[in-house]
Every structure is written in structure tokens, then in C-alpha cells.
Amino acid sequence: MFDASPLTQARPLSPRDGDVAHLPALNGPVATFSAGSEIYAQGDRAGTLYQVAFGVVRVYRLLADGRRQICAFHMVGDVFGFEAGIARHVFADAVTTTGLRTIRPSSDADLSRELYRLAMQSLGHAHDHLLTVGRNDAAGRVAAFLLEMADRQGTHGEQTGRAQINLPMSRTDIADYLGLTIETVSRVLTRLKEARILRLTSSRELQVLRWDALEDLTA
Amino acid sequence: MFDASPLTQARPLSPRDGDVAHLPALNGPVATFSAGSEIYAQGDRAGTLYQVAFGVVRVYRLLADGRRQICAFHMVGDVFGFEAGIARHVFADAVTTTGLRTIRPSSDADLSRELYRLAMQSLGHAHDHLLTVGRNDAAGRVAAFLLEMADRQGTHGEQTGRAQINLPMSRTDIADYLGLTIETVSRVLTRLKEARILRLTSSRELQVLRWDALEDLTA
DNA sequence: CGACTACTTGAAAAGAGTCAATTCACGTGG
DNA sequence: CCACGTGAATTGACTCTTTTCAAGTAGTCG
Incomplete structure (x- = not known):
């Protein structure tokens, strides 16, 4: 046991728990996908893994x-494309213009260990996200989403000046991530703005004024 | 592409997609856990994997x-305990009296491949479940749950006579699995009974009268 | 038989969804 | 440079589902 209380709430796994800088793919060629274009579809043959070079x-x-x-x-840096069987069970496509390096799982032992770890991180994220969607109301889900985005952009907790969060994805994407409708996402953001927890710089960019208030919402 | 349409809805991964009969752990000793007892807690040191010998x-x-x-x-047969890092991010405990074999991930290549596959199946299940919780109403979630349970008990689709499903877990467990309250779970089951889609043999046992109706609910 | 827990049922309240109407941002063409 | 058109986002009014709170019933174990 590392933790005193069994009731301790764990923060979602930070994406930067996994430092993937030493993955061999980093030197490979980057394929570019335009916004909205398909990377793979459900039913496609699985096998290839991808690492995001830029984009979402x-x-x-x-x-x-x-x-x-x-x-x-x-x-950036994330590896995705893990599948149990021979066929894809999910779709993947580019939210913005995106660059990807492909990784072909080899028999190399160290690489396999690393990939296994990254795959397990995906599992951890799925569990976190399930908790968010299953046990939070609309405000809690949006708050959790914003905290996750902040985490990934390294802006989380920056009290000083620029606590800017960039949202590369549409409201529809956010809603479909959180199991809500776009109207509800929009309304929650408006309420957070009115409560002076956020400042909405533009529809795709915002500042966090009170991190603690955001975290309380995910309780 | 194995599938004609990108819109094809995939059925949740059946647990018996993964035949784990050849896992070495099958010969190991079985540790017994009484109903409700803890197997591991969040914060515990991770590493050990478990295979269910009996119980839930x-x-x-x-x-x-x-x-x-x-x-x-x-x-029975499932392997669980996969974690990304050094510590557990989830709790695990016995729903009923349960027997577990432990698996210590070795360097054995074939075993690793098999474990990797099982871990990815967990990921696949998490994604399926996320879809269930995020995009179905109460009736749809309960229906999906019943279909999953039927699948695992091999009774799915048995039109003849005994389409019996056993629920080893409480309503509270079901509710916490589906992101609902126990009252809602109970009400949905009552409605399914009144609609002659189910017959409730007892509170922990039921018969499916119309599989198609159940599947329609998960649409 | 009585006490405890699990489950069911009901009524009221809250939350999110739906439908519809604007508003806003941005790129195009006059 | 401005008017226009398009798609995204916001806002409002209303409906409906689910939660909440409160009883009540059933089963089980001593």
C-alpha cells in the first residue's frame, strides 16, 4: 500500500506519466492527415500503432x-491504435491537421515493454474516463475535461497570468467525449463563465480563473 | 476493411473471444476470497495478475x-489486474466467494503475447462499456448489461426453454456498473417484466423472453 | 419469530435533452 | 471594403427522464 486511505480519490492519470521520448518511432517519417480525415475505421485490419507528432x-x-x-x-507524443484482435473496434480520425509516425510492433523486448506500458496507460485513461462519464453530472464532466486538457497542455495550476487552455476540438466532439449534448456543454461553459471560474477568450480558447472551483465540480 | 459499412455497430467484445485455457496459471494454486473481501486496493503495489477460477x-x-x-x-477464466505503473489505480474485490490463481508476468515470450492480448481485451471492454454508459438511456444500459451477462454465461440466444440469466451481484453493483441508481435499475427491470421481455424468477435470476427486444433497447 | 438487508414502489424535484431561434466568426465574392 | 452565406456556438422555452427522498415488501439468518 502506498496510500493510507482506501477512499482516496486518484487524479486521472496524467498523460505525461508516460515519457515516450525514447520510442524508436520518433525518428521515422511523419504522415500528415488533414482535419477530419480518417486514420482507420472499425473493421479495418489492426496491427499498426501510431504516435502523434503534431495535431490531435x-x-x-x-x-x-x-x-x-x-x-x-x-x-503530441501519445501512442494509440492498440487492439485486442485482428480487426479494429474503433474509428480514429484527425481532429486538426495531424502528423503521425507509425510503429510496427517488433519483437524487440524493450520496445514491447514500453508499448505494453503505454497500452496499459490507455486502459487507465479509459477507467478514469468511465468514472467521469458514469459518476459526474454535466458540470463535473466538463470540469474534468477542462482539467484533463490543461494537464496535457502543461498549463494546469499556473496561477500566474496565462492559465490558457486551448480546445482544438468542436463542442460536438466535447459532447461526444462526455456523453452530453452540445447544448449542455455550451450551457455549462456559460455558467462557469458567469461564476467567474472561467474566462472565455474565444469559443476555442479559455482561461481558468479558479482551478480549485473546477476541481470541486469533479468531486 | 473487413466490414462493408463504417457505420456498422460492433457488438461488445464477447469475453469468450479470448480462450485462455492454455495460460500456465491454470495449474497453480487457487486462493479463496470470501464475498466482499478485498483483493487489492487503490494505491497497492501493482504487478500481480489474477485469473478467476470460480466466482465473480x-x-x-x-x-x-x-x-x-x-x-x-x-x-471464470478472466484475467485482471493490468496496470500502467507501479501502483494500482483501481480496487478489486470478490462479489461472491471467489477463487483466484495468480500470474506473475515472466519474460516468457508467448505468455507475454497472450497477456498483452488479454490486456487489450480489457481495453476493448472498457471502450464498449464507455459507449454503453455514455450513449444509452437507463433501459439501454440495463439491456446491454443483461446481454453481456447472458453472453458470459453462454445463454445468449437460447430460444429454447432455459434462457436463464444469473445475477451474482447486487442491484447496487449493477447500478454502480451502469452509472445509475439502484432505484432506476429496479424500475427498468420491472418495466421489462411488464413488457414481457423478461421474467423475473427471483431477484438474482431471470429469464429472457425476447432477445430481440433487449437488443433493440441498446440501439 | 424478529431483525437485518436487499429490493421494489411511489411522489416530487432536479437535471439534461429536444426543438427552435439567434448570434457569432469567418471566408467568399461582389 | 462590405454584404452575404455558411457552419459553429449560444440561448431560450419546454418536455421528459432520472434522481431523490420516503415508504413499504420480501427474503434470509440468527
Whole structure:
């Protein structure tokens, strides 16, 4: 046991828990995907892994009627594309113009260990996200999302001046990530603005005025 | 592409996609856990994996105020305990009296491949479950849960006579798995009974009368 | 038989979704 | 340079689902 209390709430796994700088793919060629273009689809043959060189990727599942659940957004450094079987169970496409390096899992032992660790991080993120979606109300989910984005942009906790968060994705993407509607996401952001917890610089950019208030919402 | 349409809805990964009969742990000693007893806690040192010999295990995360999100139920044959880092991020305990074999990840290449595959199956399940919780209403979630349980008990689709499903876990467990309250779970089951989609044999046992109706609810 | 826990049911309240109407930002063409 | 058109985001009014709170019932174990 590292933790005194079994009730301790763990913060979501920070994406930078995983330093992937030493992955061999870093030297490989970068393929560019324009915003909205498909990287792979459900049903495609699995196997290839990708590392984000720049841009943002969304990984999601679809229901027959078009409802979508985004499982994760992947940003610079992230590795994604892990699958259990021979076929993809999810879709992946570029949110913004995105550069990807491909990784072909080799038999190299160290690399495998590293990839295994990264895959387990994906699992950890999925569990965190499940908690967010399953056990928070709309405000809590949006707050959790903003904290995650801040974490990934390294701006979390910056009390001094620029606590700017950039949202590369649309409200629809955010809603589909959080299991909400775009209207609800929009309303929550407006309420957070009115409560002086956020300042909405533009629709895709905002400042956090009170981190503690955001964290309280995810309680 | 194996699939014609990118909009095809994939059924949740069946747990028996993964035949784990050849895992070496199958010959190891079985440790018994009584109902409700802890297998590991958040913060514990990670590393050990477990395979269920008999019984049921729940893996979950807790919030500070006691809210709980069950990530998965593990049944006979399932392997669980995968973690990204040195410490556990989730709790695991026995739902019923449960027997577990421990697996210590070795350097054995084939075993590692197999474990990697099982870990990725956990990831796949997490994604499926996220879709269920994020994009279905109460009835849809309960239906998805029942279909999952039926799948795991091999009773899915048995039109003939015994389409019996056993629920080893309490309503509270089901609610915490689906992100609902126990009252809502109970009400949905009652409605499904009144709609002659289910027959409630007892509070922990039921028969499915119309599989198609259940599947429609998860649409 | 009585006490405890799990489950069910009901009524009221809160939260999120739906539908519809603007507003806003941005790129195009006159 | 400005008017226009397009798609994204916001806002409002209303509906409906789910939660909450409060009883009540059923099963189980001593």
C-alpha cells in the first residue's frame, strides 16, 4: 500500500506519466492527415500503432443510428491504435491537421515493454474516463475535461497570468467525449463563465480563473 | 476493411473471444476470497495478475464522497489486474466467494503475447462499456448489461426453454456498473417484466423472453 | 419469530435533452 | 471594403427522464 486511505480519490492519470521520448518511432517519417480525415475505421485490419507528432486525434465508437462516443483524444507524443484482435473496434480520425509516425510492433523486448506500458496507460485513461462519464453530472464532466486538457497542455495550476487552455476540438466532439449534448456543454461553459471560474477568450480558447472551483465540480 | 459499412455497430467484445485455457496459471494454486473481501486496493503495489477460477470479481474506482464506478465484472477464466505503473489505480474485490490463481508476468515470450492480448481485451471492454454508459438511456444500459451477462454465461440466444440469466451481484453493483441508481435499475427491470421481455424468477435470476427486444433497447 | 438487508414502489424535484431561434466568426465574392 | 452565406456556438422555452427522498415488501439468518 502506498496510500493510507482506501477512499482516496486518484487524479486521472496524467498523460505525461508516460515519457515516450525514447520510442524508436520518433525518428521515422511523419504522415500528415488533414482535419477530419480518417486514420482507420472499425473493421479495418489492426496491427499498426501510431504516435502523434503534431495535431490531435479522436478515437471513437459509433452506434447504428449515428450516436458517437469518443473514447479518447490523442495529442503530441501519445501512442494509440492498440487492439485486442485482428480487426479494429474503433474509428480514429484527425481532429486538426495531424502528423503521425507509425510503429510496427517488433519483437524487440524493450520496445514491447514500453508499448505494453503505454497500452496499459490507455486502459487507465479509459477507467478514469468511465468514472467521469458514469459518476459526474454535466458540470463535473466538463470540469474534468477542462482539467484533463490543461494537464496535457502543461498549463494546469499556473496561477500566474496565462492559465490558457486551448480546445482544438468542436463542442460536438466535447459532447461526444462526455456523453452530453452540445447544448449542455455550451450551457455549462456559460455558467462557469458567469461564476467567474472561467474566462472565455474565444469559443476555442479559455482561461481558468479558479482551478480549485473546477476541481470541486469533479468531486 | 473487413466490414462493408463504417457505420456498422460492433457488438461488445464477447469475453469468450479470448480462450485462455492454455495460460500456465491454470495449474497453480487457487486462493479463496470470501464475498466482499478485498483483493487489492487503490494505491497497492501493482504487478500481480489474477485469473478467476470460480466466482465473480468487481474492479472499480471510488470518488472521495463514496460514489463508485465499477469498471468491470470478472468471471471464470478472466484475467485482471493490468496496470500502467507501479501502483494500482483501481480496487478489486470478490462479489461472491471467489477463487483466484495468480500470474506473475515472466519474460516468457508467448505468455507475454497472450497477456498483452488479454490486456487489450480489457481495453476493448472498457471502450464498449464507455459507449454503453455514455450513449444509452437507463433501459439501454440495463439491456446491454443483461446481454453481456447472458453472453458470459453462454445463454445468449437460447430460444429454447432455459434462457436463464444469473445475477451474482447486487442491484447496487449493477447500478454502480451502469452509472445509475439502484432505484432506476429496479424500475427498468420491472418495466421489462411488464413488457414481457423478461421474467423475473427471483431477484438474482431471470429469464429472457425476447432477445430481440433487449437488443433493440441498446440501439 | 424478529431483525437485518436487499429490493421494489411511489411522489416530487432536479437535471439534461429536444426543438427552435439567434448570434457569432469567418471566408467568399461582389 | 462590405454584404452575404455558411457552419459553429449560444440561448431560450419546454418536455421528459432520472434522481431523490420516503415508504413499504420480501427474503434470509440468527
